[in-house]
Structure formats: C-alpha cells, structure tokens
Amino acid sequence: MSHRNARLTVHGRRILVERVLAGRPVAHVAAEMGISRPTAHKWVRRWRTEGNAGLHDRSSRPRTTPHRTPPAVEARVCRLRSDRKLGPARIGPILGLPASTVHRILLRHGLHRLAWLDRPTGEPIRRYEHDQPGDLVHVDIKKLGNIPDGGGWRTVGRTAGDHNRQATTHERRSCKPVIGYSYIHSAVDDHSRLAYSEVLPDERQHTAAAFWQRANAFFSAHGITVQRVLTDNGACYKSKIFTQGLVTAGIAHRKIRPYRPQTNGKVERFNRTLLDEWAYLRPYTSNHERTEALADFLHTYNHHRCHTALDGHPPISRVNNAAGQYT
Incomplete structure (x- = not known):
C-alpha cells in the first residue's frame, strides 16, 4: 500500500x-x-x-542480508531464551551482541514475549478453541480461605481480625485457630467461555460428581450438549463415581498431562478472574457474604462482561450465535 x-x-x-x-x-x-x-x-x-x-507495490526487503547474524548464533540466542528465560539485556552480554540485535532475533523466531512460552518447557504455547459450544468443557477447583464473621485481618486489622478468627474457632469448639477453606468448583465451555461455579465445602469425589450434574443441567438449559469434559488429575476426578457419571450421560472424560495446567487454561484463567473480580474485589465481613456475591459475578461474567477472546462480546452472545448457526 x-x-x-x-x-x-x-x-x-x-x-x-x-x-x-x-x-x-x-x-x-x-x-x-x-x-x-x-x-x-x-x-x-x-x-x-x-x-x-x-x-503493484512490492516488499522493500533485500534479497540478501550479508551482515545478518549467523544461524548458529541465533540458535544460541533461542536456547538461552527457552532454557533460562533471559531477556535481550541479559543475553546480549553473554554472546557479545547488542540488546537490539538480540530482540530482533527473538522477534524473528517468535520468542520475544515470555507470556507466549510455556514456563516449565520453554516451548511456544499452542492455543486452541473448539468449533461449537459443548465440544469441550473445562472443569477445575479453586481453594480459598474462609472469612471469619466480622472480617479478616486484611479488612479490620490484625487485632480485630485475630479476635474474629478466635471467636469463630471457639464456636466450632476447636482447639486450633483454623477457619478452614471453601472450594470453588467451576466449569467453563471451551468455545463460548460460558461459566458455572459453586462454592462447596470440600473437593471429595461425591461433591465433584454432584457439582457436575448441576453444571451439566446449567449448560443444557442454555442449549449446550456437552460432548467432552477436561479435568486435571485430582483424586476426585479420577474416582469411579465422577467417571461413571460422565459415562452415563454419554460424555467423554479427558485429563491433562501431569504438571501441565496450560492445557486446562480456560478454566485456569477463569479462576484468576474469579479472584480479581469477585473474591478480592472488595472487603467482605463474612464468608456467607462473599458466597452470596458469586451469583452476581457469574451473571455479569456470562451476560455483560466483554471478553477479549470473543471480540469484546460476553459469552452468552457466542452461545446465542452458535444456536442460530447450528439449528
């Protein structure tokens, strides 16, 4: 042009x-x-x-570049980037190259952003998305510490927070000042990012299986027929009860490779959104108050919150578009 x-x-x-x-x-x-x-x-x-x-216009790129960095040096730059996650300012002195040259090499090989690399292996992350809603649903659990009645120390300070914690503990007749944890079970559709979550008291096999029954009913109510479920290798997901529930409904069960949460990345990213926009959005005075706020967050997330992976539209819009396209 x-x-x-x-x-x-x-x-x-x-x-x-x-x-x-x-x-x-x-x-x-x-x-x-x-x-x-x-x-x-x-x-x-x-x-x-x-x-x-x-x-017509043509590229002004030269046919040959005699002074280009030798391929062997470029390979060493890529290895340092992948193995040690170093930036241009660190790689340059090691190889005797200007930082600008190192950046150009990383850009040429698609390694100029660490966010695009898998941290454990250093390999470029391969992103995927299934074509229709229900082709794959990501399921995961996020553990959060409970909030004592009256608020935790981050909200009311150390002295009052410790007092609230002790009061809640004594009500339970416990000797150790431990409030306990809540477990947020979540299911996210791979194509539309439509999400369903519940705050439950544990992550046992019966709890996980019962959660999936309700999550499947939620997706069915939105016209989504689930074909596959992707989970990590947690004990509750490897149990016979959870697997049998999927088999009975005609749903295939897929598990990620050990220590590779990137494969289950859509629900992992949803967990991070949960923390930023719900769990840590504002101070809560009790665990019940935080749990009650989850419903409003889910409605906003599914119906109003714009999503960068969906061209700025909420998940429900892609569900409706897919329903009109495939019916």
Missing part, C-alpha cells in the same frame, strides 16, 4: 505507461506527473518485464 504522500498509485503508473507508449518522451511525462526520470523509467521497465503485475 502506497504512503499518503506518494506521487504515483497503481492507477497513476498505468497512466504513465500509457503516455510513454503513446510516443511521448519519458522526461516530459515524468515532469507532468511530478516524479523523476529514473522513477518513470523504473515503472516503464517493470511494465515491459512483468506486465500489469509489475506496477
């Missing part, structure tokens, strides 16, 4: 060639069109050699 101050466009170059072919001197035509004679000769020569295709 020509820049905004270009003297000639593709149409103007055709006019140039037509006037020269009509028998007029190249110098006179160049002066009329406000360009130099070498430029006019260049376009006439390209037209005679390549025809109309020669009048």
Whole structure:
C-alpha cells in the first residue's frame, strides 16, 4: 500500500505507461506527473518485464542480508531464551551482541514475549478453541480461605481480625485457630467461555460428581450438549463415581498431562478472574457474604462482561450465535 504522500498509485503508473507508449518522451511525462526520470523509467521497465503485475507495490526487503547474524548464533540466542528465560539485556552480554540485535532475533523466531512460552518447557504455547459450544468443557477447583464473621485481618486489622478468627474457632469448639477453606468448583465451555461455579465445602469425589450434574443441567438449559469434559488429575476426578457419571450421560472424560495446567487454561484463567473480580474485589465481613456475591459475578461474567477472546462480546452472545448457526 502506497504512503499518503506518494506521487504515483497503481492507477497513476498505468497512466504513465500509457503516455510513454503513446510516443511521448519519458522526461516530459515524468515532469507532468511530478516524479523523476529514473522513477518513470523504473515503472516503464517493470511494465515491459512483468506486465500489469509489475506496477503493484512490492516488499522493500533485500534479497540478501550479508551482515545478518549467523544461524548458529541465533540458535544460541533461542536456547538461552527457552532454557533460562533471559531477556535481550541479559543475553546480549553473554554472546557479545547488542540488546537490539538480540530482540530482533527473538522477534524473528517468535520468542520475544515470555507470556507466549510455556514456563516449565520453554516451548511456544499452542492455543486452541473448539468449533461449537459443548465440544469441550473445562472443569477445575479453586481453594480459598474462609472469612471469619466480622472480617479478616486484611479488612479490620490484625487485632480485630485475630479476635474474629478466635471467636469463630471457639464456636466450632476447636482447639486450633483454623477457619478452614471453601472450594470453588467451576466449569467453563471451551468455545463460548460460558461459566458455572459453586462454592462447596470440600473437593471429595461425591461433591465433584454432584457439582457436575448441576453444571451439566446449567449448560443444557442454555442449549449446550456437552460432548467432552477436561479435568486435571485430582483424586476426585479420577474416582469411579465422577467417571461413571460422565459415562452415563454419554460424555467423554479427558485429563491433562501431569504438571501441565496450560492445557486446562480456560478454566485456569477463569479462576484468576474469579479472584480479581469477585473474591478480592472488595472487603467482605463474612464468608456467607462473599458466597452470596458469586451469583452476581457469574451473571455479569456470562451476560455483560466483554471478553477479549470473543471480540469484546460476553459469552452468552457466542452461545446465542452458535444456536442460530447450528439449528
């Protein structure tokens, strides 16, 4: 594409060639069109050699780059990036290269952003998305510490927070000042990002199986027929009760590779959104208050919150679009 101050466009170059072919001197035509004679000769020569295709813009990249960094050095830069996760300012002194050169090498090989690399292996992350809602649903559990009645120490300070914690503990007749944990079970559709979550008291096999029954009913109510479920290798997901519940409903069970949570990345990212926009959004005075706020968050997330992976639309819009497309 020509820049905004270009003297000639593709149409103007055709006019140039037509006037020269009509028998007029190249110098006179160049002066009329406000360009130099070498430029006019260049376009006439390209037209005679390549025809109309020669009048279009082409890349200014040189055919050869004699001073380009040798491939062996580029390979060492890529290895340092993948193995040690170093940046250009660290790699440059090790190999005796300017940081700008290292950055260009990383950019050329698609390694210039650490967020695009798998931290344990250093390999580029491969992202995927299934074509229809229900083709794959990601399921996971997030553990959160309970909030004592009256608020925790982050909300009311150390002294009052410890007092609230002790009061809640004594009500349970426990000797250790432990409030306990809540377990947020979540299911996220791979295609639409439609999400369903519940705050439950544990992560046992019966709890996980019962949660999935309710999650499956939620997706069915939105017209989504679940085909596959993807989980990690937690004990509750490896249990016969959870697996049998999926088999009975005709749903295939898939598990991620050990120590590779990136495979289950959509629900992992949803867990992070849960923390930022619900669990730690504001101070809560009790665990019950935080649990009650989950319903409002889920409604906002599914129906109103824009999603960058969905071109700025909420998940429910993709569910409705898919329903209109495949029915």
